[in-house]
Amino acid sequence: MRYSGLKVIREAVTGHKGWRPAWRDPEPADYYDLVIVGGGGHGLATAHYLAKEFGQARVAVIEKGWIGGGNVGRNTTIIRSNYLLDGNEPFYEMSLKLWEGLEQDLNYNAMVSQRGILNLIHSDNQRDAFIRRGNAMILNGADADMLSTQDIKKRYPFLNTQDARFPIKGGLAQHRGGTVRHDAVAWGYARSADSRGVDIIQNCEVTGFRIANGVCTGVETTRGFIGAGKVGCAVAGNSSRLMRLANMRLPIESHVLQAFVSEGLKPVLPGVITFGAGHFYCSQSDKGGLVFGGDIDGYNSYAQRGNLPVVEDVCEGAMAIFPMLGRARLLRMWGGIMDMSMDGSPIIDKTHIDGLYFNGGWCYGGFKATPASGFAFAHLLATDRPHETATAYRFDRFEQGRMIDEKGMGNQPNLH
Amino acid sequence: MMIDHPLLGPRDSAEFTYLGDARLIERPSPDAEDAATAFYDYAYLRDNPAGWHRELWFHEAGDRSWLVVTRNTMTHEIAKVELAADVAREKGRST
Ligand SMILES: Cc1cc2nc3c(=O)[nH]c(=O)nc-3n(C[C@H](O)[C@H](O)[C@H](O)COP(=O)(O)OP(=O)(O)OC[C@H]3O[C@@H](n4cnc5c(N)ncnc54)[C@H](O)[C@@H]3O)c2cc1C
Numbered sequence: 001m002r003y004s005g006l007k008v009i010r011e012a013v014t015g016h017k018g019w020r021p022a023w024r025d026p027e028p029a030d031y032y033d034l035v036i037v038g039g040g041g042h043g044l045a046t047a048h049y050l051a052k053e054f055g056q057a058r059v060a061v062i063e064k065g066w067i068g069g070g071n072v073g074r075n076t077t078i079i080r081s082n083y084l085l086d087g088n089e090p091f092y093e094m095s096l097k098l099w100e101g102l103e104q105d106l107n108y109n110a111m112v113s114q115r116g117i118l119n120l121i122h123s124d125n126q127r128d129a130f131i132r133r134g135n136a137m138i139l140n141g142a143d144a145d146m147l148s149t150q151d152i153k154k155r156y157p158f159l160n161t162q163d164a165r166f167p168i169k170g171g172l173a174q175h176r177g178g179t180v181r182h183d184a185v186a187w188g189y190a191r192s193a194d195s196r197g198v199d200i201i202q203n204c205e206v207t208g209f210r211i212a213n214g215v216c217t218g219v220e221t222t223r224g225f226i227g228a229g230k231v232g233c234a235v236a237g238n239s240s241r242l243m244r245l246a247n248m249r250l251p252i253e254s255h256v257l258q259a260f261v262s263e264g265l266k267p268v269l270p271g272v273i274t275f276g277a278g279h280f281y282c283s284q285s286d287k288g289g290l291v292f293g294g295d296i297d298g299y300n301s302y303a304q305r306g307n308l309p310v311v312e313d314v315c316e317g318a319m320a321i322f323p324m325l326g327r328a329r330l331l332r333m334w335g336g337i338m339d340m341s342m343d344g345s346p347i348i349d350k351t352h353i354d355g356l357y358f359n360g361g362w363c364y365g366g367f368k369a370t371p372a373s374g375f376a377f378a379h380l381l382a383t384d385r386p387h388e389t390a391t392a393y394r395f396d397r398f399e400q401g402r403m404i405d406e407k408g409m410g411n412q413p414n415l416h
Numbered sequence: 417m418m419i420d421h422p423l424l425g426p427r428d429s430a431e432f433t434y435l436g437d438a439r440l441i442e443r444p445s446p447d448a449e450d451a452a453t454a455f456y457d458y459a460y461l462r463d464n465p466a467g468w469h470r471e472l473w474f475h476e477a478g479d480r481s482w483l484v485v486t487r488n489t490m491t492h493e494i495a496k497v498e499l500a501a502d503v504a505r506e507k508g509r510s511t
């Protein structure tokens with residue numbers, strides 16, 4: 001069943017009786033050519049591209065809870081490709097291009113909204129750094145625009161550019177950046193993969209790998225053994241726990257990141273804004289809530305809830321740039337568990353075990369990567385070669401000192 | 417989160433900065449045969465357990481001591497707090 005304007009109208013006048021579940025609920029088969037562990041955005045995108053671009057049909061996605069219940073449904077939905085380094089920028093730009101065609105590709109309204117992202121500048125050296133970043137973006141085919149204080153004042157008249165503690169001296173804008181309806185990303189990919197024959201198996205936790213003589217032949221699950229030609233793992237913040245079952249230790253720690261949403265307000269914030277003097281970023285959802293966040297809590301955590309010092313820190317950032325936010329009520333706050341890798345960049349690679357592949361270490365910026373991550377992982381699983389934009393995302397970069405340390409902070413997973 | 421400092425009593429965790437796995441006390445020897453692999457392991461690889469975790473906290477806004485805190489990463493419950501210097505000495509190191 002394809003969605004169309006005509007279908008919506010027909011359903012509207014016939015009492016919405018014709019809608020069917022968007023994906024099946026199959027029993028697991030004994031064997032698949034490819035098993036993807038993790039029904040988040042990345043796992044489902046991998047399944048979609050495997051089926052659509054690489055012609056793989058016998059594929060299953062195995063999810064311990066329900067699809068879309070992990071980070072893909074918890075994040076602050078910002079997409080952009082304003083990276084700096086050669087290992088990253090082409091990959092994130094490819095992702096942004098895939099976002100731009102996503103809804104047509106999936107026949108699903110994911111509410112991709114290119115409302116623009118603006119990184120504010122508060123000092124001269126920050127301006128230099130952003131000019132450099134903007135040039136790196138343009139060299140890689142992305143868009144970047146340095147805005148003056150006057151430009152910013154026109155767009156965001158409420159920002160204090162004069163006598164604030166950190167006056168605004170300009171900004172780096174990426175007008176093609178923006179936000180996407182995060183749940184719809186999981187659902188859209190799931191529906192598309194399912195319609196191409198992928199089995200999406202929910203309420204099925206992977207509890208072990210069957211590995212003999214260095215070859216992985218399938219996964220043990222709470223619903224029995226499932227054989228596989230190849231197993232690809234994409235479980236976001238649970239990477240260390242899962243790969244431990246294959247006796248692997250990773251260059252990764254799990255940390256909690258909190259997010260916040262205010263009560264619904266009339267439109268006040270047309271695009272995404274990031275505060276350059278502290279760590280605070282904010283956008284307004286289509287329902288009107290201001291969605292914002294800041295730093296990670298800073299210590300290993302699997303708790304899916306945060307602690308108060310970071311709430312205070314985020315709110316201080318909010319008040320510094322956005323004093324009017326102090327009059328809005330906070331509706332909800334929550335936390336998600338993310339992999340924090342030792343250089344702040346992801347890993348998409350084969351492991352040393354034949355038939356076992358890994359996709360993780362997305363830190364707190366992995367949502368924007370969902371389409372490219374799925375595409376690159378599908379490419380790796382189908383062809384055994386890394387996709388050209390993901391050649392830097394190998395395990396051995398740490399050992400060989402070729403890290404993609406975007407922030408230049410070294411091996412500090414709790415800082416990125 | 418409160419950390420029960422062995423010398424100062426309960427302190428707010430916001431006074432501390434976090435380093436990570438307490439194994440970072442056990443720096444490998446640069447003279448060993450396998451020093452390159454040992455340092456790769458030491459600098460980058462982590463157990464990262466869901467559950468009890470021994471970790472290093474620095475009392476930066478306090479007495480500037482290093483603590484080894486045994487904390488549950490699922491619940492934030494803290495079972496034990498030791499001075500890192502004591503832990504290192506138990507392992508036969510001078511500090
Ligand atoms: C609060 C917050 C805000 C964020 N904001 C942004 C942002 O604005 N922009 C951005 O780009 N990124 C953001 N991120 C990061 C981004 O959300 C993640 O990097 C990305 O979503 C992770 O990939 P995923 O969606 O596939 O993960 P998930 O949706 O978490 O998928 C992993 C799945 O694996 C399943 N799983 C785990 N273990 C097993 C097992 N043993 N067996 C079977 N299944 C298993 C889980 O149940 C889960 O559904 C944010 C993250 C958080 C927490």
